[in-house]
Amino acid sequence: VIHEQHETKARFDTIRETIDGAIACLLDELALPAPLDTAIRYAALSGGKRLRPLLAIESARAVGGSGDEALGSAVAVELVHAFSLVHDDLPALDNDDLRRGRPTLHKHTDEATAILAGDAMLALAFEAIDRVDPVPNDAAHRALLNELTHGTRAMIVGQIHDTLGGFPESFSDQQRVDLIHENKTGALIRASCVMGAISACADPDDLTLISDLGSVIGLQFQIVDDLLDIEGDPELVGKTLGKDEAANKLTYPSVLGIEGARSALEDLNTRADSILDRFGERAIGLRAIVDALKSRRA
Numbered sequence: 001v002i003h004e005q006h007e008t009k010a011r012f013d014t015i016r017e018t019i020d021g022a023i024a025c026l027l028d029e030l031a032l033p034a035p036l037d038t039a040i041r042y043a044a045l046s047g048g049k050r051l052r053p054l055l056a057i058e059s060a061r062a063v064g065g066s067g068d069e070a071l072g073s074a075v076a077v078e079l080v081h082a083f084s085l086v087h088d089d090l091p092a093l094d095n096d097d098l099r100r101g102r103p104t105l106h107k108h109t110d111e112a113t114a115i116l117a118g119d120a121m122l123a124l125a126f127e128a129i130d131r132v133d134p135v136p137n138d139a140a141h142r143a144l145l146n147e148l149t150h151g152t153r154a155m156i157v158g159q160i161h162d163t164l165g166g167f168p169e170s171f172s173d174q175q176r177v178d179l180i181h182e183n184k185t186g187a188l189i190r191a192s193c194v195m196g197a198i199s200a201c202a203d204p205d206d207l208t209l210i211s212d213l214g215s216v217i218g219l220q221f222q223i224v225d226d227l228l229d230i231e232g233d234p235e236l237v238g239k240t241l242g243k244d245e246a247a248n249k250l251t252y253p254s255v256l257g258i259e260g261a262r263s264a265l266e267d268l269n270t271r272a273d274s275i276l277d278r279f280g281e282r283a284i285g286l287r288a289i290v291d292a293l294k295s296r297r298a
């Protein structure tokens with residue numbers, strides 16, 4: 001088991017290095033004005049788990065690819081994610097001072113820089129799909145753009161519900177929190193998986209399974225994020241904790257209680273495992289990601 005854990009760690013570290021290299025390379029090529037370039041590097045090359053790129057690359061492998069074909073998609077989803085975090089931390093949204101154990105971008109620089117760096121990362125994400133590594137054909141390119149567009153739009157819709165409300169009036173708290181989570185976090189995670197699979201020319205059945213798995217992981221991921229905000233170790237999480245309760249956010253633990261949230265997680269774990277069982281050896285990386293997420297503390 002320990003040997004396997006070492007192998008998995010090495011496998012994921014290699015992917016993380018490749019992603020960081022590709023983002024740095026894209027920025028070198030674009031030669032943006034110094035304050036913008038520096039701000040984007042601060043936000044996008046500052047650690048972070050790189051979950052979405054890992055999912056894109058391992059989803060490509062799960063459907064028979066080498067993983068390399070998903071590099072453009074992997075960079076794209078990470079850039080959208082980095083943009084979403086920079087804006088999420090702004091005073092107008094969550095007003096956070098700490099991210100990945102360091103000052104948030106607007107604290108490190110100023111709000112104007114953070115707003116514009118976020119905007120720029122969104123644009124760069126769409127360029128990255130074809131620029132990091134040319135997409136083999138127009139149909140695949142369109143499909144990837146479509147997924148990234150949907151995932152991004154959903155993330156913004158989720159942030160609106162999270163921050164400002166705007167729910168259908170008949171919705172229960174459970175329906176509201178599901179709507180928030182599926183959109184603000186789930187959709188981009190699902191898109192990461194689907195884009196990886198599309199890059200590797202997945203057949204329709206595999207694509208459906210990968211999409212379902214992505215939805216399950218997305219929901220799982222945000223429930224754990226909400227639990228960590230309550231009971232995480234601040235050193236490991238690298239964010240100021242207790243913010244959700246202070247801001248009266250609708251979260252799984254606030255709606256279902258901590259035990260209720262944990263049991264919802266158990267159900268999702270079971271669903272993820274049963275989807276993974278449909279894939280063979282090729283899904284070894286995806287399986288390792290799902291296992292790591294079950295016990296993540298950061």
Ligand code: IPE
Pocket residue numbers: 047048049050051100184185221222225298
């Ligand atoms: C945090 O995302 C925001 C959520 C969507 C829950 P991550 O936990 O993936 O953040 P990093 O990239 O690892 O810092």
Ligand code: IPE
Pocket residue numbers: 084085088094096155159184185225239
């Ligand atoms: C993340 O939700 C939503 C995004 C789309 C960025 P949170 O607001 O819970 O994320 P953290 O806890 O600040 O990372």
Ligand code: MG
Pocket residue numbers: 088093094162
């Ligand atoms: Mg938020």
Ligand code: MG
Pocket residue numbers: 088089094096
């Ligand atoms: Mg936040």
Ligand code: MG
Pocket residue numbers: 225226229
């Ligand atoms: Mg959170």
